[in-house]
Amino acid sequence: MKTEKVKERIIRVASDLFYKQGFNSTGINQIIAEADIAIGSLYNHFSSKNELLQAYLIKEELEWFNGFEEHAVNLSSAKDKLLALVDYRKKLQDSTNFAGCHFIKIISEVGESNPAISDFVKKHKEKQKTLINDIVRELPEQESIDIDEVTETIFIVLEGALVISTINKNTKGFDHAKKIIQEIVS
């Protein structure tokens, strides 16, 4: 592992705080304190707090997809991959103490006041749906299975399970989501 550069440290510290406390509840002063740098250094690397927000979302998206690839690397069947997707999101929730989806969180905070951000989130969720769609296409051919319909169902159920998991601080929603998906792909 190479040494973490200052810019990377800023993004890491800011990301943790944005995720755990919320974007608006995290001040520049707290970021520089926890990153142990001066404010002038921060503004040398990022021209505004909003630019830091964009770096945060780009990083989280990259880690999300890389994390899933790593999680599902040994699986060959489409069914196993879809169930692994449920497990992956469940695992993420467990390991973050049910802090929820980075992207839903930020949309809830900035809404339409920041079109660049809401656009990024929209595209991110489209990428997630495309990932599901690609796996569904690998399923063994069945009668009465519409690829796009099945994709949409799985996508909706996963988002629903995640939201409920975040509110209830447990993983029951994911267990039920797994049942639903199991019935669809069996």
Add this chain to the structure above:
Amino acid sequence: MKTEKVKERIIRVASDLFYKQGFNSTGINQIIAEADIAIGSLYNHFSSKNELLQAYLIKEELEWFNGFEEHAVNLSSAKDKLLALVDYRKKLQDSTNFAGCHFIKIISEVGESNPAISDFVKKHKEKQKTLINDIVRELPEQESIDIDEVTETIFIVLEGALVISTINKNTKGFDHAKKIIQEIVS
């Protein structure tokens, strides 16, 4: 309609702003400006911004359940009521320009930093689930239908559809949710 009192006007103005801009992005000064009152008057009715937040959530919960009752008042069959629930949430999204769920939004902002609020949201979602459960119990008896399982599925699908609707700014998710629920209860 009786005259709106000052306290009611404060709650109404604050609610609109909290919902549209977010809680942290809405300042006391903006609230008093749009409510056309002095800051001293606000603090006469509410001892803190957090107290105003609680009044907001209580009001929105009341309106949510009253709104559904009104929306479904003429329906007698359980199936129609469940489909009306989808329509109701779809209608709410349409009429708010896809601003999303008040309760998911506030949880995303305050997270666990405000236990009273996250507790309120948790209980609110339990009430929504109980509403679904009560209707599912009225369904004509069928083999192979587990009331709690069906409740959980409908609950998850509705939450998922709403989140997706908020991100994509359309109602396609609800149309798909309706299909799923229709298959379950037919």
Add this chain to the structure above:
DNA sequence: GTCTATAAATAGATAGAC
């Protein structure tokens, strides 16, 4: 490229007159 000092605006909240 990192630092300190500071600006300029706004935050939530209080005191006390009327």
Add this chain to the structure above:
DNA sequence: GTCTATCTATTTATAGAC
């Protein structure tokens, strides 16, 4: 019960020394 004036802290961001 509503008002104005004000307090203190904090916000994001900039200037300029080193």
